[in-house]
Amino acid sequence: xxxxxxxxxxxxxxxxxxxxxxxxxxxxxxxxxxxxxxxxxxxxxxxxxxxxxxxxxxxxxxxxxxxxxxxxxxxxxxxxxxxxxxxxxxxxxxxxxxxxxxxxxxxxxxxxxxxxxxxxxxxxxxxxxxxxxxxxxxxxxxxxxxxxxxxxxxxxxxxxxxxxxxxxxxxxxxxxxxxxxxxxxxxxxxxxxxxxxxxxxxxxxxxxxxxxxxxxxxxxxxxxxxxxxxxxxxxxxxxxxxxxxxxxxxxxxxxxxxxxxxxxxxxxxxxxxxxxxxxxxxxxxxxxxxxxxxxxxxxxxxxxxxxxxxxxxxxxxxxxxxxxxxxxxxxxxxxxxxxxxxxxxxxxxxxxxxxxxxxxxxxxxxxxxxxxxxxxxxxxxxxxxxxxxxxxxxxxxxxxxxxxxxxxxxxxxxxxxxxxxxxxxxxxxxxxxxxxxxxxxxxxxxxxxxxxxxxxxxxxxxxxxxxxxxxxxxxxxxxxxxxxxxxxxxxxxxxxxxxxxxxxxxxxxxxxxxxxxxxxxxxxxxxxxxxxxxxxxxxxxxxxxxxxxxxxxxxxxxxxxxxxxxxxxxxxxxxxxxxxxxxxxxxxxxxxxxxxxxxxxxxxxxxxxxxxxxxxxxxxxxxxxxxxxxxxxxxxxxxxxxxxxxxxxxxxxxxxxxxxxxxxxxxxxxxxxxxxxxxxxxxxxxxxxxxxxxxxxxxxx
Amino acid sequence: xxxxxxxxxxxxxxxxxxxxxxxxxxxxxxxxxxxxxxxxxxxxxxxxxxxxxxxxxxxxxxxxxxxxxxxxxxxxxxxxxxxxxxxxxxxxxxxxxxxxxxxxxxxxxxxxxxxxxxxxxxxxxxxxxxxxxxxxxxxxxxxxxxxxxxxxxxxxxxxxxxxxxxxx
Numbered sequence: 001x002x003x004x005x006x007x008x009x010x011x012x013x014x015x016x017x018x019x020x021x022x023x024x025x026x027x028x029x030x031x032x033x034x035x036x037x038x039x040x041x042x043x044x045x046x047x048x049x050x051x052x053x054x055x056x057x058x059x060x061x062x063x064x065x066x067x068x069x070x071x072x073x074x075x076x077x078x079x080x081x082x083x084x085x086x087x088x089x090x091x092x093x094x095x096x097x098x099x100x101x102x103x104x105x106x107x108x109x110x111x112x113x114x115x116x117x118x119x120x121x122x123x124x125x126x127x128x129x130x131x132x133x134x135x136x137x138x139x140x141x142x143x144x145x146x147x148x149x150x151x152x153x154x155x156x157x158x159x160x161x162x163x164x165x166x167x168x169x170x171x172x173x174x175x176x177x178x179x180x181x182x183x184x185x186x187x188x189x190x191x192x193x194x195x196x197x198x199x200x201x202x203x204x205x206x207x208x209x210x211x212x213x214x215x216x217x218x219x220x221x222x223x224x225x226x227x228x229x230x231x232x233x234x235x236x237x238x239x240x241x242x243x244x245x246x247x248x249x250x251x252x253x254x255x256x257x258x259x260x261x262x263x264x265x266x267x268x269x270x271x272x273x274x275x276x277x278x279x280x281x282x283x284x285x286x287x288x289x290x291x292x293x294x295x296x297x298x299x300x301x302x303x304x305x306x307x308x309x310x311x312x313x314x315x316x317x318x319x320x321x322x323x324x325x326x327x328x329x330x331x332x333x334x335x336x337x338x339x340x341x342x343x344x345x346x347x348x349x350x351x352x353x354x355x356x357x358x359x360x361x362x363x364x365x366x367x368x369x370x371x372x373x374x375x376x377x378x379x380x381x382x383x384x385x386x387x388x389x390x391x392x393x394x395x396x397x398x399x400x401x402x403x404x405x406x407x408x409x410x411x412x413x414x415x416x417x418x419x420x421x422x423x424x425x426x427x428x429x430x431x432x433x434x435x436x437x438x439x440x441x442x443x444x445x446x447x448x449x450x451x452x453x454x455x456x457x458x459x460x461x462x463x464x465x466x467x468x469x470x471x472x473x474x475x476x477x478x479x480x481x482x483x484x485x486x487x488x489x490x491x492x493x494x495x496x497x498x499x500x501x502x503x504x505x506x507x508x509x510x511x512x513x514x515x516x517x518x519x520x521x522x523x524x525x526x527x528x529x530x531x532x533x534x535x536x537x538x539x540x541x542x543x544x545x546x547x548x549x550x551x552x553x554x555x556x557x558x559x560x561x562x563x564x565x566x567x568x569x570x571x572x573x574x575x576x577x578x579x580x581x582x583x584x585x586x587x588x589x590x591x592x593x594x595x596x597x598x599x600x601x602x603x604x605x606x607x608x609x610x611x612x613x614x615x616x617x618x619x620x621x622x623x624x625x626x627x628x629x630x631x632x633x634x635x636x637x638x639x640x641x642x643x644x645x646x647x648x649x650x651x652x653x654x655x656x657x658x659x660x661x662x663x664x665x666x667x668x669x670x671x672x673x674x675x676x677x678x679x680x681x682x683x684x685x686x687x688x689x690x691x692x693x694x695x696x697x698x699x700x701x
Numbered sequence: 702x703x704x705x706x707x708x709x710x711x712x713x714x715x716x717x718x719x720x721x722x723x724x725x726x727x728x729x730x731x732x733x734x735x736x737x738x739x740x741x742x743x744x745x746x747x748x749x750x751x752x753x754x755x756x757x758x759x760x761x762x763x764x765x766x767x768x769x770x771x772x773x774x775x776x777x778x779x780x781x782x783x784x785x786x787x788x789x790x791x792x793x794x795x796x797x798x799x800x801x802x803x804x805x806x807x808x809x810x811x812x813x814x815x816x817x818x819x820x821x822x823x824x825x826x827x828x829x830x831x832x833x834x835x836x837x838x839x840x841x842x843x844x845x846x847x848x849x850x851x852x853x854x855x856x857x858x859x860x861x862x863x864x865x866x867x868x869x
Contacts, residue, residue, distance in 0.1 A: 324775045566758065611761035655760075655770065656779035657809045662763045668770055668777045676758040676772050688762065 013054045014107055020047040021103060022375060024096055028089065029378035035084035045074035062114040063102055069123030070095045076127050088126050095123060312405065315366055322362045323651030327670050329355040334673055363552050367402035370448045373412045374399050377419050377446060384423040391430050391440050392423050397447035403455050404552040410529055414522040418459045418545055419444060426463030426543050436540065438462065453551050460544040466537040468494040478503060495535040496634050499523040527683060529553065530573045556652055560645040560677065561628060563607040567677035569650055569669060574630045574682055578644055581625040595627065595638045602629065604638045610689055632682050652679060663688040728823040733855060734801065734815040736783045741856045742822065743803065751818050752800040771812060780812035806861040813860065824848055
């Protein structure tokens with residue numbers, strides 16, 4: 001029964017253990033708040049244990065080593081033999097960082113390097129001081145090939161094989177033959193021994209092996225323990241499958257095999273009875289029996305598995321296909337009017353409806369709670385605050401808000417940046433806060449909420465806020481705005497100056513509580529997601545940054561326009577208004593054509609010029625020309641097009657590699673009539689035409 | 702639908718029987734096409750399909766060698782002009798013009814507009830091997846070799862590096 005850790009197993013491990021690892025960060029931070037939370041200690045312990053088990057299967061020894069140390073420490077913690085302190089916490093967070101590093105290497109297909117022996121010693125030292133009496137120092141699993149129990153967290157193939165052999169032996173000759181052997185190991189390793197016994201109990205209790213010893217009582221115990229440790233029957237069955245080489249998910253195996261066992265360990269520990277028919281089972285049986293009675297209905301009727309893990313690539317391709325269907329639907333709708341047949345019309349109407357529903361349903365499958373990103377922030381805030389010597393509380397709101405998977409990923413970096421900035425530049429030092437009559441600890445509130453077809457994310461701090469005047473001055477100094485234009489800027493426009501690429505340099509950080517560090521990068525990232533970012537701040541009270549992003553990126557609402565006989569799509573999110581050119585006043589100011597809209601001069605650009613197509617000279621108006629007013633950052637721009645067709649939802653098709661040097665297009669789409677329309681990328685278009693001297697920030701006002 | 706109906710797909714399988722009969726050992730099949738009176742050939746394995754008629758949407762601001770993009774059954778495919786690619790004079794496309802859909806090294810699907818697509822020809826592999834030459838001239842790096850056929854010379858080309866050439 002060979003167990004080859006092939007690629008698929010590794011991938012499964014990376015996904016599942018990776019999720020555990022992500023959760024660990026957050027849990028550790030919470031533990032710092034409430035160090036005696038037994039449930040949490042247990043779950044951290046289990047997480048380390050599970051990762052260790054999986055790594056053992058895959059023979060990734062560096063992972064095993066480090067998890068082993070962490071696991072020992074948490075074992076002592078949850079048994080109240082030692083108490084959580086900041087030293088342990090710091091080391092554990094380092095452990096998480098090392099684990100993350102190792103996971104990255106594994107993902108890249110490389111074998112991770114061991115952590116330094118000093119660090120390992122440091123980890124082990126945590127478990128030592130008070131640990132002397134009840135717990136003997138433990139040997140490294142891989143260096144100790146003796147007990148069968150060790151195999152429960154198997155680190156070597158042969159150890160695992162031996163366990164399988166033992167299990168097989170147990171199957172034929174009963175638990176009695178194995179239990180002594182397992183108990184012999186008790187001196188050696190308190191946890192794994194019990195784990196193994198428990199595992200055996202479960203395996204037998206389950207009756208899946210048709211072992212004659214699988215008494216109904218044992219079965220009850222097994223399922224009861226499983227239940228009480230929140231391990232579902234399917235997971236358990238996965239263990240069985242795994243052991244017999246049928247299953248595919250090693251981590252599901254570890255989780256279920258190990259978790260209940262580890263929980264049972266403390267119960268069984270105080271009774272070092274002579275090898276009898278599994279003392280652990282006797283111990284846990286007593287405890288488990290009430291639970292078994294209470295839960296027996298579910299325990300005996302395993303719930304049906306309700307989730308399926310799907311590769312995101314497959315989801316993407318489904319999304320693409322649905323996108324195609326939407327396009328066909330649009331085409332059908334266009335054609336509908338050409339048939340004067342009621343039946344066809346009603347069929348098309350049904351198709352229309354079903355397609356819309358399907359589109360919504362598929363979109364939902366790609367939704368993920370924003371929690372996935374938010375989960376990282378407790379750690380970010382803690383680390384940043386610690387480094388700076390600040391006291392900061394992080395509050396999270398609306399973590400369950402769902403948004404498109406791609407967005408969740410794309411938002412992670414900008415948000416981390418903003419949160420870090422809020423702690424770094426927003427929140428003042430504790431003493432300073434006290435002087436200002438605020439609590440010593442600052443608060444950063446991170447919230448998410450759905451608003452129609454958008455998600456609003458906001459990061460609010462109760463720090464010192466930003467000074468619009470200082471920003472205004474800086475803006476002028478940096479040459480971002482003209483002095484006279486700067487005078488006309490509203491406070492909000494001043495705050496938004498920090499989003500400008502030229503604004504971020506080192507000295508702002510010390511001079512003012514501005515957030516100049518790479519804010520333009522954040523802005524660019526948000527714009528790429530067709531989102532908007534706005535800043536509000538008041539001196540002494542704090543700053544709030546709002547981000548609005550669409551629910552999904554797959555389908556883009558656009559405005560279709562015609563320029564020189566061809567269709568182009570402009571993202572609807574940047575379109576402010578549409579009007580006829582004919583009845584507006586046009587002037588040329590300083591070489592720049594402007595159009596006056598409600599007493600406001602807006603720079604005017606002809607799309608034909610922008611696209612490098614031949615057209616009439618600028619300023620010359622045609623009766624039918626229409627103007628689309630768009631928002632580019634803080635700036636309004638008026639684009640002259642031949643005509644406006646209307647709104648259309650499009651699926652973005654990226655342009656090929658050959659066209660990556662061409663700026664100004666976000667992609668192409670296939671329109672309702674089967675033709676291709678290019679989707680304009682406004683920032684790219686502006687860059688592309690920047691050489692012509694059209695683009696200056698002078699018209700911010 | 703109408704557009705797709707006009708797209709003609711030529712599969713090498715149609716020619717299989719003809720060549721199987723000739724028994725000249727393993728054959729390698731090439732799709733021959735003409736650009737400016739010259740006959741070129743691409744390995745059939747590199748050619749996905751040949752389009753008779755495709756509506757090309759130009760990309761404002763793209764390099765001259767890129768004619769634009771087409772809608773290939775819902776996928777957007779970049780189309781390159783073989784004439785400009787080979788350094789020849791531009792010529793208006795006529796009813797003989799074809800778009801050869803090929804896969805380049807990056808995995809991208811690209812359309813290559815040629816003057817006409819002639820046929821699938823098969824050479825014994827030995828002939829192709831002999832024709833293979835190592836070219837140091839950078840301009841000729843997409844030429845694999847030259848095979849004489851019916852008093853004409855057929856230039857075997859490799860379009861895999863298309864993406865590097867047009868991008869620079």
